[in-house]
Amino acid sequence: MAEPYLRVEKLVKKFGPFTALNGVDLEIHAGEVHALLGDNGAGKSTLIKTLAGVHEPSGGQIYVEGKPVNFRSPRDATAAGIGTVYQDLAINQLMSVTRNFFMGREMKGAFGTLKMDEMDKIAHEEMLKIGIDFSDPTQAVGTMSGGQRQTLAIARAIYFGAKVLILDEPTSALGQKQQMEVLKTIKRVRARGDIAIIFITHNEIHSKLVGDRYTFLALGQVIGAGTKEELEGQDIRRLMAGGADIAQLEKEFAEM
Amino acid sequence: MIRRPEIGAFIVMMIIIVALAIASDMKAFNALGLKNNIKIIAQYGIIAIGASLLMIAGEFDLSIGSMIGFAGMSMALMLKWGLPFGLGEATPFMAFAITLAMTLTLGWFIGTVVVRSGLSSFIVTLAFLFFLRGTTEVGFRLINGSTQVSGLPDYKENSWFANILGGEVFGWFYDAWNAIGRWITQDWVFEARLTIEQINALALLNINRRLEQWVTGFDARFMWFIIIALVAYFILSRTQIGNWIYATGDNKESARANGVPVNRVKIGLFMFTAFCATMFAACQVFDTNTSDAAKGNLMELFAIAIAVVGGTLMTGGFGSVLGVVFGAITVGLVANAVFFIPSIDGAWFRVFLGTILLAAVFANERIRKRITGGI
Numbered sequence: 001m002a003e004p005y006l007r008v009e010k011l012v013k014k015f016g017p018f019t020a021l022n023g024v025d026l027e028i029h030a031g032e033v034h035a036l037l038g039d040n041g042a043g044k045s046t047l048i049k050t051l052a053g054v055h056e057p058s059g060g061q062i063y064v065e066g067k068p069v070n071f072r073s074p075r076d077a078t079a080a081g082i083g084t085v086y087q088d089l090a091i092n093q094l095m096s097v098t099r100n101f102f103m104g105r106e107m108k109g110a111f112g113t114l115k116m117d118e119m120d121k122i123a124h125e126e127m128l129k130i131g132i133d134f135s136d137p138t139q140a141v142g143t144m145s146g147g148q149r150q151t152l153a154i155a156r157a158i159y160f161g162a163k164v165l166i167l168d169e170p171t172s173a174l175g176q177k178q179q180m181e182v183l184k185t186i187k188r189v190r191a192r193g194d195i196a197i198i199f200i201t202h203n204e205i206h207s208k209l210v211g212d213r214y215t216f217l218a219l220g221q222v223i224g225a226g227t228k229e230e231l232e233g234q235d236i237r238r239l240m241a242g243g244a245d246i247a248q249l250e251k252e253f254a255e256m
Numbered sequence: 257m258i259r260r261p262e263i264g265a266f267i268v269m270m271i272i273i274v275a276l277a278i279a280s281d282m283k284a285f286n287a288l289g290l291k292n293n294i295k296i297i298a299q300y301g302i303i304a305i306g307a308s309l310l311m312i313a314g315e316f317d318l319s320i321g322s323m324i325g326f327a328g329m330s331m332a333l334m335l336k337w338g339l340p341f342g343l344g345e346a347t348p349f350m351a352f353a354i355t356l357a358m359t360l361t362l363g364w365f366i367g368t369v370v371v372r373s374g375l376s377s378f379i380v381t382l383a384f385l386f387f388l389r390g391t392t393e394v395g396f397r398l399i400n401g402s403t404q405v406s407g408l409p410d411y412k413e414n415s416w417f418a419n420i421l422g423g424e425v426f427g428w429f430y431d432a433w434n435a436i437g438r439w440i441t442q443d444w445v446f447e448a449r450l451t452i453e454q455i456n457a458l459a460l461l462n463i464n465r466r467l468e469q470w471v472t473g474f475d476a477r478f479m480w481f482i483i484i485a486l487v488a489y490f491i492l493s494r495t496q497i498g499n500w501i502y503a504t505g506d507n508k509e510s511a512r513a514n515g516v517p518v519n520r521v522k523i524g525l526f527m528f529t530a531f532c533a534t535m536f537a538a539c540q541v542f543d544t545n546t547s548d549a550a551k552g553n554l555m556e557l558f559a560i561a562i563a564v565v566g567g568t569l570m571t572g573g574f575g576s577v578l579g580v581v582f583g584a585i586t587v588g589l590v591a592n593a594v595f596f597i598p599s600i601d602g603a604w605f606r607v608f609l610g611t612i613l614l615a616a617v618f619a620n621e622r623i624r625k626r627i628t629g630g631i
C-alpha cells in the first residue's frame with residue numbers, strides 16, 4: 001500500500017479532565033472515501049477539528065505525506081492541503097455564487113478591482129467538474145438547493161488546494177433527492193483520483209454507497225476499522241448501531 | 257426584481273418627481289428650485305451613502321448627526337479663534353485637515369469599541385451621539401462663549417479650498433440653461449412690468465426678472481455627493497473590499513472562516529461614516545460661514561431611513577448605492593416640498609417619511625426572503 005496522504009497516530013485530545021480522543025489512528029489515502037462513523041459524542045467533531053487545525057492535539061502525531069506536522073491554526077491546515085467543509089458551509093446566502101466561491105480570496109486587477117468575468121468563468125468550470133452545471137454564477141446562493149450549496153463549498157475547497165476534503169455530515173439536514181446529489185458529487189471527486197475524502201455521517205446506507213475505508217469511533221476510541229472488503233455489511237451495521245450498547249440494551253429489555 | 261433591489265426606490269422617486277412638478281406648477285424644477293432641491297438631496301445623500309455602506313456590513317452609526325455638529329464646531333472655532341495650542345491663524349485647509357484627522361480618529365475609535373467589545377453598534381454609537389453632542393456644546397461655550405459662530409469672513413472669495421467645499425460648481429450647466437433660454441425667448445416681447453406667467457416661464461429658462469442670468473451654479477456639495485456616490489458604487493460592486501463588505505454583513509462567521517478581515521472592514525466603514533459627516537459639515541461651514549451646536553441634529557436617523565428606503569437591508573449583507581441615491585432624491589424632494597407648495601403643512605414630510613420607511617422595510621424583507629429561499 002502506498003504512503004497515505006494523511007496519517008494520524010495515537011491522537012489524544014483532552015479538554016481539561018475530559019478526554020475527547022483517546023489514541024485514535026487513521027489513514028487517509030488519495031482517491032479514496034474514508035467514512036468516519038460514530039454516535040453523538042464519539043469524538044468525530046473533535047477529530048476533524050483537530051485535523052482542521054482548530055484544536056491542537058494533546059498527544060499523538062499527524063503526518064502529511066509522511067512528514068510530521070503541527071497545525072497551530074486553521075490556516076496551517078489549509079496550507080497543508082486539508083480543506084474542511086463544515087455543516088454550515090461558510091456560505092453567504094445573499095451573495096452570488098461567484099462572490100461566495102472567491103470570498104476572502106478574490107482575484108484582483110488594478111486598484112483592487114475584481115476580475116469578475118474570470119471569476120465567473122472559474123466558478124462555473126470548477127462546479128461543472130464535480131457535476132453541477134450552474135449556468136448563471138451571478139445568481140444568489142440563497143436560491144440554490146442544499147445539495148448545490150454543498151457542491152459549491154466542495155468545489156471551492158478543491159480549487160483552493162485541498163488534497164484532503166473533510167465533509168462534516170454533508171447529507172444530514174437535506175432531503176432525500178439532495179442527499180443523492182451530494183453522494184454523486186462525492187463519487188465524482190473520488191473519481192479524480194488525487195483527492196482524499198473524509199466523509200462523516202450517521203447514515204449506514206450512505207457510507208456503504210460511497211465508502212472505501214471505514215473507521216468507527218466510540219467514546220474517543222476506534223472500535224472498528226478497515227476497508228470495505230474487510231468489513232462485512234453485517235459488521236458495519238452492528239458497529240453503526242452502537243454494537244455492544246445494543247447487546248446491552250437487548251439484555252435489559254429481556255429482563256423487563 | 258431580485259437583481260434590481262433599487263427598482264422600488266426608483267418607482268417611488270419617479271412618482272414624487274412627477275407629483276411635485278405638478279403640485280408646485282413646475283416651480284420645484286425651475287432654475288432656483290432645482291438648485292435648492294439638489295442642495296438638500298446632496299446633504300442627505302452624502303451621509304446616507306456612509307450609513308448604507310456600514311449597514312450593508314451589518315452595523316449602525318447613530319453618531320453621524322453629532323459628528324456633523326462636532327466637525328462643524330471644530331472647523332468654525334479654528335477659523336475664528338486660530339489653531340489649537342497657539343499655532344497661529346487657521347487656513348480653511350488646515351481647519352478642515354485637523355478636523356478630518358479628529359473625526360477619522362473618532363470613527364476608528366467607535367469602530368474599535370464595537371468590534372472589540374462585541375456590543376451592538378446601536379448602543380455604542382448611541383453613547384457617542386450624546387457624548388459628541390455634549391462635547392460640541394461644551395467646546396463652543398468654553399472657547400467661544402456662545403453655542404454659535406457667525407460672521408466669519410467669506411473664505412470662498414480667496415481660498416480655492418474653501419471654494420471647492422462651499423462655493424458653486426457646474427456653472428456650465430446653468431450657463432447652458434440660460435443660453436438655451438435666451439435663444440427660446442429671443443423673439444418674446446416684454447412689457448416694462450412682467451406678468452406673473454412670464455416670470456414663471458422665465459424662471460424655467462434660468463432668466464430673472466431683469467432678464468439676466470438667474471442662477472450661476474449648484475452648491476459644491478452636489479459635486480461631493482456625486483464623487484462619494486461614484487466611489488462608493490465602484491468600491492461596493494467592483495472591488496475586493498466591496499465583496500468583503502457584503503460578506504461581513506451577510507454572515508460574519510463564514511466571512512471570517514474564508515479569511516475576510518471582518519473587523520478591519522467594520523472599523524474602516526465607521527471611519528467612512530465619520531468622513532461623510534465631516535464633508536457634510538465642511539460644505540455647510542464654508543457655504544454659510546457660520547456654525548452652531550445644533551447642526552446635524554437627527555441626521556443619523558435620516559441617513560438610516562434613506563438607506564432603508566433605498567433598499568438597504570436592516571440585517572446587513574444587501575443594498576445598493578444607486579438605490580440610496582434614489583432614496584436621497586425622494587426624501588430630499590419631499591423635505592423641500594413645503595417651499596414650493598406653501599399651502600401644505602411642512603410636518604406632512606415626516607408623515608410621508610414614516611410611511612415610505614415602513615413600506616420600504618416590508619419590501620426589503622420580501623426581497624430578502626425571496627433571495628434566501630423564503631426562510
